[in-house]
Amino acid sequence: MAGWTKTALAAGVLLAASGCGGGGDGDSFAGKPVKDITTAASADMKDLKSLRISGDLTTSGQDLHIDMQSTTDGDCQGSVKIDDGTAEIVSSGGTYWMRPDHAFWQQQAPDQSKLIERAIGDKWVTVPSNSGLDEVCDLDNFLKSFNDASTDDPSASPSNAGSEQVDGQDAVKISGKSDGQQLAAWVATGDKHYILKIEVGGDGDGGTLSFSDFDEPFDVKTPDPSDVADLSSVGG
Numbered sequence: 001m002a003g004w005t006k007t008a009l010a011a012g013v014l015l016a017a018s019g020c021g022g023g024g025d026g027d028s029f030a031g032k033p034v035k036d037i038t039t040a041a042s043a044d045m046k047d048l049k050s051l052r053i054s055g056d057l058t059t060s061g062q063d064l065h066i067d068m069q070s071t072t073d074g075d076c077q078g079s080v081k082i083d084d085g086t087a088e089i090v091s092s093g094g095t096y097w098m099r100p101d102h103a104f105w106q107q108q109a110p111d112q113s114k115l116i117e118r119a120i121g122d123k124w125v126t127v128p129s130n131s132g133l134d135e136v137c138d139l140d141n142f143l144k145s146f147n148d149a150s151t152d153d154p155s156a157s158p159s160n161a162g163s164e165q166v167d168g169q170d171a172v173k174i175s176g177k178s179d180g181q182q183l184a185a186w187v188a189t190g191d192k193h194y195i196l197k198i199e200v201g202g203d204g205d206g207g208t209l210s211f212s213d214f215d216e217p218f219d220v221k222t223p224d225p226s227d228v229a230d231l232s233s234v235g236g
Contacts, residue, residue: 009216029189030163030172036182038158040193041185046143048072048194050215053142057207068136069213075220076137083107091137096127097228112234120229121189127231146214163189165210166196181206 020117029037053069068078068089085104100204105113127133135141158176164186165171171186184199188228194214200206 002232029193030160030170033173034158034160036186037160037174037193041187041195044193047142048139048215049144050213051139051211051216052078052213052216053209053211055207055209057205057209059205059207064207066136069181069218070137070139072139072143074134074138074140077218077220078124080136089133089136089219090124090222091133094129094132095222096129096131096137097223098127098133099124099223116231116234119234120231123227124223125229125231158183158185167210169196171196171223189233 029040042212051061052067052069052070055065057064057066063081063083066078068076070078074094075092079088081088081167082085082104085101085107087100087104100108102113102117103118109116158174160183161173161175161186163170164173166186166188170189172189173184173186175182175184177183182199182201184193186197187197188194192214197208197210197213198211199208
């Protein structure tokens with residue numbers, strides 16, 4: 001899950017980096033100085049309580065696809081695909097469940113995959129809270145990057161790259177650089193200046209994440225206890 005954490009932090013670096021500039025487009029949001037745009041985006045993102053995140057990343061030679069709804073309370077539901085293996089993920093009340101497919105078990109536990117699959121079939125398994133799933137499920141892990149991110153690299157100062165549309169929404173594109181990676185964020189120009197998309201690229205790693213369902217409620221569907229297997233019984 002390191003690629004997810006790295007990309008989330010990159011978004012925070014881009015919006016936290018001080019910048020001035022922008023165009024003279026009247027009083028429209030897209031024409032404001034970049035520092036005003038990034039400040040507004042950081043404030044509105046930090047106020048979120050729930051969010052859907054989806055996209056594709058490449059990190060350390062692995063391809064990662066994520067599609068996850070999560071809350072600042074740590075509840076989530078969705079899926080993560082690492083190379084050819086996919087795992088459904090659910091968390092609620094501090095408990096984490098995962099239901100991997102055959103390819104996922106083969107990749108992540110090649111020496112025990114057959115034993116694990118014979119023991120649990122296609123059931124869910126309970127996962128320890130320190131497994132790294134908390135980085136994916138807890139929205140705070142993403143939102144805190146807007147407080148913690150910092151950089152001394154002057155080239156990271158973002159610039160206004162113009163107005164575009166993202167999934168039918170008007171947005172202003174902010175671009176910058178950090179640690180050799182090109183960064184870009186599309187910030188909604190509407191009443192709430194949410195980040196609609198970010199891109200990170202460079203040094204073989206990078207990818208795109210899209211954001212939607214801002215503060216929309218969702219019901220977490222936790223697995224029935226009868227459909228949960230004990231992974232520890234097979235030495236997992």
